[in-house]
Amino acid sequence: MKLASRTELLFSVKSFAAAMLAVYISMRIGLPRPFWAMMTAYIVSAPFAGPTRSKGFYRAGGTLLGAIAVTFLVPQLGNSPELLSLALALWIGGCLYFSLLDRTPRSYLLMLAGYTAGLVAFPAVNEPGAIFDIALARVEEIVLGITCATVIHSLVLPQSFGPVLLARLDHAVQDAHHWIRDALNPAGDKRSASERRKLAGDITELRVMSTHLPFDTSHVRWTGKAVNALQERLAQLVPVVSGIEDRLTALREMGATASSERWSALLHDVTALVNTPKDAVLDAPAALLHARIDALAPQASRGLGWSGLIELNLAARLRRLLDLCVETRTLRRHIDSGVHGKLPDAVRRLPGVPPSTLHQDRGMALLSAFAAIVATLACCAFWILSGWPSGAAAPMMAAVLCCFFSTQDDPVPFIKGFLVYTVYSIPVSALYILCILPAIHSFEMLTLVCAPTFLLVGVWIARPSTFGRAMPWLFGLCGTLALLDTHNVDIVSFTNGTLAQVLGLVAAAVTTSVLRRVGAGWTARRLLKAGWSELARLGSGERVTSAEFSARMVDRVGLLTPRLAQAEAQADLQAADALRDLRIGLNMTLLQEVRSQLGRGEAAIKPLMTQLSRHFALRPRVDRDCESRLLGTLDNALRAILAGTRDSAQNEALAALTGMRRDLFPQAAPYEKEIR
Secondary structure, three states: OOOOOHHHHHHHHHHHHHHHHHHHHHHHOOOOOHHHHHHHHHHHOOOOHHHHHHHHHHHHHHHHHHHHHHHHHHHHHOOOHHHHHHHHHHHHHHHHHHHHOOOOOOHHHHHHHHHHHHHHHHHHOOOHHHHHHHHHHHHHHHHHHHHHHHHHHHHOOOOOOHHHHHHHHHHHHHHHHHHHHHHHOOOOOOOOHHHHHHHHHHHHHHHHHHHHHHHOOOHHHHHHHHHHHHHHHHHHHHHHHHHHHHHHHHHHHOOOHHHHHHHHHHHHHHHHHHOOOOOOOOHHHHHHHHHHHHHHOOOOOOOOOHHHHHHHHHHHHHHHHHHHHHHHHHHHHHHHHHHOOOOOHHHHOOOOOOHHHOOOOHHHHHHHHHHHHHHHHHHHHHHHHHOOOOOOHHHHHHHHHHHHOOOOOOOHHHHHHHHHHHHHHHHHHHHHHHHHHHHOOOHHHHHHHHHHHHHHHHHHHHOHHHHHHHHHHHHHHHHHHHHOOOOOOOHHHHHHHHHHHHHHHHHHHHHHHHHOOOOHHHHHHHHHHHHHHHHHHHHOOOOOOHHHHHHHHHHHHHHHHHHHHHOOOOHHHHOOOHHHHHHHHHHHHHHHHHHHHOHHHHHHHHHHHHHHHHHHHHOOOOOHHHHHHHHHHHHHHHHHHHOOOOOHHHHHHHHHHHHHHHHHOOOOOOOOOOOO
């Protein structure tokens, strides 16, 4: 077995210290179930101080909200167990639904509010008059565990989360630069499409990770706006670099050797600018490159051919690439300044794309909530009909497990794994509850007998490779200690309580298997359809900024990456190109932004948007007549814009239309200047 590292040992010791401190204070102030505080301290603990504080804050809020709901529901429905079970199940499902729509750590608050209501209410149904005292005790125990974990991990050799996030951010920037170098160099080391999509996933992961920054112990927490702005620039780089790569490929395929040679020196210099050290100031070199791009770009005119339009699009995207590189480099310098306490005031107020912009799957959230409701009600029905005194633990555990793994495509393997390691914890739970704890009469002895087990498991929790096994084992042990009255427990009550927990886990697995089990291919198709639906809405006139659209579509690309890898045998998914859809959508948003400035050319945009909306509304079905009309409408729009006034709006519109034509119809005959 691998020896524990210093970081793993430190995490284990601090977590154990926080847990035992919570137990000690609970005992001293007379709380009825001190092991609730112990379990909470372990659940909240994380290797870094920022996520520990974040989880603690949201868990405390969720616990309080769940307790308030319970103190309202139980007295009102205590005489009608069926209605109370239904109300609690609906509360759990409703909280789970809304938590799944927020893919940041904030979702923890609503999820906790849901199943905390079950943890408090189900064991108290026989004492509705005492529900306030019971709920208050649970809140005190849980908040005490949160407080102890937060204090210990924040004050005792705190592990800052900021440097880890910055390292991941720099790694994403390096990957983006590597892609830029590959795209601009025909002889470069071309990465696979899956690696490019992985960059999109890394950007989304960074966005979610950065929500912990306000809770961190380092100065990086003051740079949250700059970090989010840098992530947004990286997200916008994805379609821009992808488009440049495609346009250069198109020029080579068309045999436009002269055009390629004219651009080669410029592309080399853009690559050199990207390769400059990260502390270099890029504003002046980028301005010179902008001037060279303007000199190389063809002038818009009625006689401009297809290769000229491709070059015009390439020029527009290269300008945007330079702007993004300059902004990214500037923001990274600001973040370094913020780490040293010198963050400019303007950077603190940078506007940003909110996390709510990320992809939301309301259908899957509703299905997950429905599965949690059914599993909870099934356990409640068995409990009520059987009259099982210890049956309250079954709906509690069913609700908890349905919530824990609701973000997975197929939660069943995870629930089964949790069940297996919970069962493995039963012998140790029995040893502690039936043999060791009855013989303990001081806190010092309690600490001594708990130390070997909990310190060892704490090391395994700190390891990503063993976390998935150690955490359910520890949850099973601490949960049993928390749910049972350790002062009066005997073999009968222990067996009943343990069986009820296992029944709840089995019910969660069975219900989820029947109602909620989907494959990676199924989810991938939903992600693709969500993207097509948004493109159809854009064509219908929905307004969205390019930054918001890029963030959401890049998020979808990142979510698609692991699922496409799992569904590699399904040909329709392998043929899908989410990066192409991202480029088309970005061009649609850019076209909408300049539409009002096109004069007479604006009239040609409306029928084009209508055709685009119909095209994407039909996906994945292919309508040849619709595609033929869309191609003709695109070419008419190009002719109309080319005949208009020469200005920046015209250039932007032509670049967008050219990009859409290339992405939608890469195999079509080249655009013709006049209709034959």
